[in-house]
Structures are given as C-alpha cells and as structure tokens.
Amino acid sequence: MAEQKQSWASEGFEGTKREEDRIAQMYGPNRFWMPVGTQKELIFLDDEPLCFHEHNPKINGDFKNWLTCAQAVSDDGAACCEILGAKSRYWIGYFTVVDCSKYVDKKGNTHQYEIKLLPAKLKSLKKFQMKKKDRGSLVGCLYKATRADEKSPNIGDEHEFQKEADLVKLYEVANYRGKKMSELYSKAVENEDAMRNLKRTFKVQLGTDGKPLPKLVSFNYMSLFEPKSSKDMRMMLAGVKPDEAGGEADEPKTGASEDIPF
C-alpha cells in the first residue's frame, strides 16, 4: 500500500485521520524561545538530542516554518534544497524541556511548565554536550537561561545550573499546549484517537496494563520531524524566493526569534 499514490479525495473516514495528522503536524509543540534581555528557567527531560539538517524559510512574511531537510533520504535531490538552496540548511539538535517561566497570553491565560522543544544549533549543542559531561546527565536539571542581546541564540547564550528538579512533582504541573500531561494520559486510556495523538507527539511509555506510566517523557522526534514528501514541500514552498530561504546567516537576529509569543 505504501507504493500507492495519494489521491486528491478520500472515500469513507480514512482521510479524516490523515487530515488530523496533517493539522497536528502543523501545530506541533511550542518552542522554547526568549526575548532579548530576559532570563528564563527550564528543566531538561532528556539529554540525547535528535540532530539533523533543517530549513527555516520565510513564508507569507513569517519565519515560523521549519522543514526537515530531505537531502539525506532523497535519491534524486530534495525539493527543499532545490528550491531554497542547500546553503540555507543548518544543523540542529532538539531536546525536550519544561519551560518554568510564567507567560500570560493575549487572552489573559497564564502558561507555565509547558513542555517544549529546545532547538539548539551547533554552538549551543557543543555547550550542552559539555554541560552533560560535567554533570553526567542533564535530565531533571533546572537551568537559568539568559539571553543577553540580539546576537545571542534565541534559546539564550548562558545556561546556569540551579538545582535538580523533582520530576515526580513536575509531572503534576507539566502541561502540553495547555493540557496537563496527567489529563492527556487519562484521555488516551479511554480513547483510541487520543492515544494515537499522544504516541505521535511523545515517546509514551506504557505499563503492563497498557496505560501510560505517570511520568514525563521526551517528544517523539522521529514522528514530529519526519521529512515531508517532495510534493508537500513544493506546495509549502511555492512562491518562496531564495532570499527568504532563512538559514544560519539569518539566525538568530531575525525571523522566528522575534515574533513567537512563547
């Protein structure tokens, strides 16, 4: 069936799931990000980042687009590099963290302890690697991040160890896009689709009873960052000009770093 061409329409309800998957991928995890001149606290939930090449093109005036480079899995050239230029891609590693800082959104809702992606480029990756070597592990470690100026990475340029967090207590308050993890886990036990969504987003660990173990886990990077098909990439990148390709040179002073409210 994998060879079968994806059609423009779908009979029955199968397409509903596919569309749900597509939307879920569009609105994936929020990313840890800091405005210039601020400090935030974060707790690592893992310390083995998933690393790969990525593109960050500007689409419709907006840099909030991240695209896994398909060059490594494409035999006949990847659409991303073909359209955006191979130079626009950069090496990135993702961690799963809990953002401990409080944030009030435009609707007045308070956000805190949200599980987010921490995107680290080469220099930051090297720093985190050294910090891991120092401590043995980063899991459960609470760091204070400082972003000094515009030139510093938007995840902060200084990360100072504060203390070991209590991951059991953290489980009670940690949430994903406004929903507590404990609620998401209970819902997944009752509902097949909720379980599917949960597994697509997190590396859920199930107990012998088939229920998720009550603990915080990493994001399911392989599912979240699976490269799009060339067809989907061409659709997404239609009309993007080479000077809007984003990439290493543009980061961190422009683009996504400046307009994400989280």
Ligand SMILES: [Zn+2]
């Ligand atoms: Zn590419």
